[in-house]
Amino acid sequence: MTTSQKHRDFVAEPMGEKPVGSLAGIGEVLGKKLEERGFDKVAYVVLGQFLVLKKDEDLFREWLKDTCGANAKQSRDCFGCLREWCDAFL
Amino acid sequence: MAGLSDLELRRELQALGFQPGPITDTTRDVYRNKLRRLRGEARLRDEERLREEARPRLVFLGILWVKMGKPSAPQEAEDNMKLLPVDCERKTDEFCQAKQKAALLELLHELYNFLAIQAGNFECGNPEKLKSKCIPVTEAQEYIANVTSSSSAKFEAALTWILSSNKDVGIWLKGEDQSELVTTVDKVACLESARPRMGVGCRLSRALLTAVTNVLIFFWCLAFLWGLLILLKYRWRKLEEEEQAMYEMVKKIIDVVQDHYVDWEQDMERYPYVGILHVRDTLIPPQSRRRMKRVWDRAVEFLASNESRIQTESHRVAGEDMLVWRWTKPSSFSDSER
Numbered sequence: 191m192t193t194s195q196k197h198r199d200f201v202a203e204p205m206g207e208k209p210v211g212s213l214a215g216i217g218e219v220l221g222k223k224l225e226e227r228g229f230d231k232v233a234y235v236v237l238g239q240f241l242v243l244k245k246d247e248d249l250f251r252e253w254l255k256d257t258c259g260a261n262a263k264q265s266r267d268c269f270g271c272l273r274e275w276c277d278a279f280l
Numbered sequence: 281m282a283g284l285s286d287l288e289l290r291r292e293l294q295a296l297g298f299q300p301g302p303i304t305d306t307t308r309d310v311y312r313n314k315l316r317r318l319r320g321e322a323r324l325r326d327e328e329r330l331r332e333e334a335r336p337r338l339v340f341l342g343i344l345w346v347k348m349g350k351p352s353a354p355q356e357a358e359d360n361m362k363l364l365p366v367d368c369e370r371k372t373d374e375f376c377q378a379k380q381k382a383a384l385l386e387l388l389h390e391l392y393n394f395l396a397i398q399a400g401n402f403e404c405g406n407p408e409k410l411k412s413k414c415i416p417v418t419e420a421q422e423y424i425a426n427v428t429s430s431s432s433a434k435f436e437a438a439l440t441w442i443l444s445s446n447k448d449v450g451i452w453l454k455g456e457d458q459s460e461l462v463t464t465v466d467k468v469a470c471l472e473s474a475r476p477r478m479g480v481g482c483r484l485s486r487a488l489l490t491a492v493t494n495v496l497i498f499f500w501c502l503a504f505l506w507g508l509l510i511l512l513k514y515r516w517r518k519l520e521e522e523e524q525a526m527y528e529m530v531k532k533i534i535d536v537v538q539d540h541y542v543d544w545e546q547d548m549e550r551y552p553y554v555g556i557l558h559v560r561d562t563l564i565p566p567q568s569r570r571r572m573k574r575v576w577d578r579a580v581e582f583l584a585s586n587e588s589r590i591q592t593e594s595h596r597v598a599g600e601d602m603l604v605w606r607w608t609k610p611s612s613f614s615d616s617e618r
Contacts, residue, residue, distance in 0.1 A: 239307075
């Protein structure tokens with residue numbers, strides 16, 4: 191499974207204040223939904239949720255689906271992106 | 281599920297073997313779903329386990345039934361499986377019969393293994409100093425009684441089964457006299473395995489020994505045949521030499537007879553013929569006469585049958601009958617050698 195450019199861009203450097211839409215799998219629509227739920231404009235809040243769920247794939251992906259209605263591919267991409275970022279920088 | 285507090289939720293999850301992270305507003309729902317899922321799985325697992333307990337016995341029985349060639353009603357067997365194990369010594373219903381057959385097969389299996397190992401040990405160095413590959417029936421019975429908890433009646437039943445079965449079980453039952461066949465259980469004196477179980481090293485060394493022995497035998501045969509060949513060649517050469525000697529002799533005789541005739545023509549001899557013995561004594565010195573007897577006789581025979589220029593006759597010479605050779609052709613015409 192090859193990674194998208196978005197994924198590669200995200201995991202290449204510390205995320206800093208990057209917006210939530212820069213996460214792989216999270217586009218405009220999902221990004222907006224996340225904002226509505228309080229997962230504000232920055233990606234590190236989603237990272238927070240990822241870490242609070244102890245990086246568990248099933249739980250995180252279920253949470254993402256429940257929170258913003260992500261489908262299987264979107265949640266998989268987002269999870270993979272965050273996990274790789276953590277492996278590199280955390 | 282909804283009434284659970286965060287702490288209770290955590291405890292429930294931990295009881296099911298899952299370690300949750302912090303339960304916050306954002307994670308609560310996720311963990312509730314997790315608990316629901318885990319509870320469902322646990323319930324399924326318990327049901328499976330109950331079914332699993334009965335399954336191995338069932339499978340074993342099923343295999344047994346198939347092997348015995350008897351059809352069975354699996355449902356019946358399964359129902360019977362749900363009963364507690366009962367004493368099957370004297371009962372004769374299908375379930376008990378199956379169990380008895382199972383015990384019998386187990387006994388036979390143990391016996392087969394024991395005999396195979398003993399036979400293998402005997403073949404490979406014999407560390408236990410066994411007398412032969414055939415194990416006395418009492419010893420085998422003792423061993424089986426130790427390993428399985430079966431009685432001597434079961435052992436005898438097993439022996440009877442082996443005797444009655446016309447398939448090759450891999451166990452030979454031998455009587456007092458090692459070569460006769462036994463037909464009844466009481467005649468059996470010892471048991472032997474048909475397929476000894478030997479270690480890999482032992483097998484290899486035996487194979488090597490067999491191979492080397494075979495190669496040696498092959499070479500001996502080859503050497504023997506070669507020796508035979510040499511002998512034959514020697515004989516053949518000897519025969520050739522003899523034949524050559526004979527032809528030499530024949531040539532000499534012809535010369536002598538011819539010369540005699542020529543002398544007679546020139547009035548140097550009295551008769552045109554010459555005695556055979558006289559010729560012999562002329563050609564062969566006294567010490568060689570016995571040795572050359574065979575050659576001489578063959579030469580004489582040859583001349584009698586194959587030489588037309590020399591006639592073998594019987595004449596009365598000096599009052600005695602003796603065999604002579606006479607040259608029959610004119611000398612100048614019939615010379616093939618000169």
